[in-house]
Amino acid sequence: xxxxxxxxxxxxxxxxxxxxxxxxxxxxxxxxxxxxxxxxxxxxxxxxxxxxxxxxxxxxxxxxxxxxxxxxxxxxxxxxxxxxxxxxxxxxxxxxxxxxxxxxxxxxxxxxxxxxxxxxxxxxxxxxxxxxxxxxxxxxxxxxxxxxxxxxxxxxxxxxxxxxxxxxxxxxxxxxxxxxxxxxxxxxxxxxxxxxxxxxxxxxxxxxxxxxxxxxxxxxxxxxxxxxxxxxxxxxxxxxxxxxxxxxxxxxxxxxxxxxxxxxxxxxxxxxxxxxxxxxxxxxxxxxxxxxxxxxxxxxxxxxxxxxxxxxxxxxx
Amino acid sequence: xxxxxxxxxxxxxxxxxxxxxxxxxxxxxxxxxxxxxxxxxxxxxxxxxxxxxxxxxxxxxxxxxxxxxxxxxxxxxxxxxxxxxxxxxxxxxxxxxxxxxxxxxxxxxxxxxxxxxxxxxxxxxxxxxxxxxxxxxxxxxxxxxxxxxxxxxxxxxxxxxxxxxxxxxxxxxxxxxxxxxxxxxxxxxxxxxxxxxxxxxxxxxxxxxxxxxxxxxxxxxxxxxxxxxxxxxxxxxxxxxxxxxxxxxxxxxxxxxxxxxxxxxxxxxxxxxxxxxxxxxxxxxxxxxxxxxxxxx
Numbered sequence: 131x132x133x134x135x136x137x138x139x140x141x142x143x144x145x146x147x148x149x150x151x152x153x154x155x156x157x158x159x160x161x162x163x164x165x166x167x168x169x170x171x172x173x174x175x176x177x178x179x180x181x182x183x184x185x186x187x188x189x190x191x192x193x194x195x196x197x198x199x200x201x202x203x204x205x206x207x208x209x210x211x212x213x214x215x216x217x218x219x220x221x222x223x224x225x226x227x228x229x230x231x232x233x234x235x236x237x238x239x240x241x242x243x244x245x246x247x248x249x250x251x252x253x254x255x256x257x258x259x260x261x262x263x264x265x266x267x268x269x270x271x272x273x274x275x276x277x278x279x280x281x282x283x284x285x286x287x288x289x290x291x292x293x294x295x296x297x298x299x300x301x302x303x304x305x306x307x308x309x310x311x312x313x314x315x316x317x318x319x320x321x322x323x324x325x326x327x328x329x330x331x332x333x334x335x336x337x338x339x340x341x342x343x344x345x346x347x348x349x350x351x352x353x354x355x356x357x358x359x360x361x362x363x364x365x366x367x368x369x370x371x372x373x374x375x376x377x378x379x380x381x382x383x384x385x386x387x388x389x390x391x392x393x394x395x396x397x398x399x400x401x402x403x404x405x406x407x408x409x410x411x412x413x414x415x416x417x418x419x420x421x422x423x424x425x426x427x428x429x430x431x432x433x434x435x436x437x438x439x440x441x442x443x444x445x446x447x
Numbered sequence: 448x449x450x451x452x453x454x455x456x457x458x459x460x461x462x463x464x465x466x467x468x469x470x471x472x473x474x475x476x477x478x479x480x481x482x483x484x485x486x487x488x489x490x491x492x493x494x495x496x497x498x499x500x501x502x503x504x505x506x507x508x509x510x511x512x513x514x515x516x517x518x519x520x521x522x523x524x525x526x527x528x529x530x531x532x533x534x535x536x537x538x539x540x541x542x543x544x545x546x547x548x549x550x551x552x553x554x555x556x557x558x559x560x561x562x563x564x565x566x567x568x569x570x571x572x573x574x575x576x577x578x579x580x581x582x583x584x585x586x587x588x589x590x591x592x593x594x595x596x597x598x599x600x601x602x603x604x605x606x607x608x609x610x611x612x613x614x615x616x617x618x619x620x621x622x623x624x625x626x627x628x629x630x631x632x633x634x635x636x637x638x639x640x641x642x643x644x645x646x647x648x649x650x651x652x653x654x655x656x657x658x659x660x661x662x663x664x665x666x667x668x669x670x671x672x673x674x675x676x677x678x679x680x681x682x683x684x685x686x687x688x689x690x691x692x693x694x695x696x697x698x699x700x701x702x703x704x705x706x707x708x709x710x711x712x713x714x715x716x717x718x719x720x721x722x723x724x725x726x727x728x729x730x731x732x733x734x735x736x737x738x739x740x741x742x743x744x
Binding site (some may be wrong): 141144145148152154155156157158159160161162163165166167168169170172173174176177178180181184191239242245247250253255256257258259260262263264265266267268270271272273274275277279280282285289315322367371374375377378381382396399400403404409412413416417419420423427 | 476479480482483486487490491492493494496497500508509511512513555558559561562563566567568569570571574577578581583584585586587588589590591592593594595596598612614615616622647648651672675676677678679682683694695697698700701708711712714715716718719722723726730733
């Protein structure tokens, strides 16, 4: 907060030093940006602070919130509602498997899409299509695909490999893997971002590598991957944030079942808040999830110094 | 992955070398095609399966091995699904909400993005950092207090909480896209327009906006997709069935008609249709969106 007030002081001083024309532009700038500034205050900053306060209350939305200090948090950590911590475990399990798989698969497809072959545009649109179709309709489709008796997946497993597939959505062990499989279907958005990155790699780098006698394998590891590392980083951060907030798939496919085996944190937060009206407790879950996402993001950002290569780095010295 | 077969060409004698390289690139190209086609098939089969189910007789749904081309083709499943739940109402609701949010988000993110990209004001860069920060902020933290605010204003079970926020900046990502695009337009345009007597808003409306159709299209389409597919927003705010959106209405099939897979699939196809059509006609906007973010290797 200290830095913010210092910045403000700086702003005031700078505003005093402006000429008339600059002042006009300054006023216009603030005016045109004001929708976002108001929205930021009203829909983000104030609600965030409010939600932190609510997480320390007992509130059923009808009466006034009762301040209870850290009771909600201690209740969670002493196992008063064991499903909360379990949901963090499930969400983590899903993310730890799904995010790297999506990153790798997306990269693989992007490398294919970057090939200069005829009709590649058609393939690009086909591969990207699932990313456009998201939401409930897609979840319904997967419900049917995962049907243990007549679903497409178990039929394919039997027809191709003579494997008797599990009862995906009603088996405690297989329900999260099912959701992971589903998450791989719409890898297209990750792919497209990679593709943009690949096409931004200057070709003279490859030419130089060829002159130095590098083969394709070397080129991939020494040129493509380092040059692409900012994009991988971007996809990783986005992937983590997205995966930890998984909601619709779980709600439509399983509603958290069987026996809470697919109870994602977001889903459990939703149930507490909007079905059981434990708004205070739900806010505590929300804040825990937020802090969890924040910690992971910070860890990824810290680690990025070691593996993300920025082109401007040399120049910056 | 990319040209993995190249080194094999080295030991071949000089004369046949070029033809052998040609052969290898051709082989590689064929391999790429095979992998591409297989991948596309894997991605499209679930979709095809859904459409196939949606055209089956109730009994034919539970037949193994599945008939890929239904016989007879039951087109009537579609009107039937449409009338099982009040789909007309859901469609109207969804269109109203989507149309307003597309207008609101596009307009307001363009104005805000213009301010960040082309106007000099004290505090601008700090504010823009805040925009970037909110881009990464998970929306669930603010969900409960925002709900409480709308509830205290009496707007729960109306479209207002789903539409109005779009007019306040239209989302950090959209602002970011707009700003990135506006930055690429030469500033001389603004100066020339100013000399011709255009005010700040005039420059935006007459000069910058008409030159920015690609980014405006991209933002509009992203916003359309987001709202059309959105489930959690309507789930939280809309209670009465006659206010439901398509995403919410589709979920009604789950409890009541659990085993009527052909109708559920027909309904799902109906909900996907507008997205498919827009994707088909406006594909370049999707790709552009990524380009505008300035992602580079």
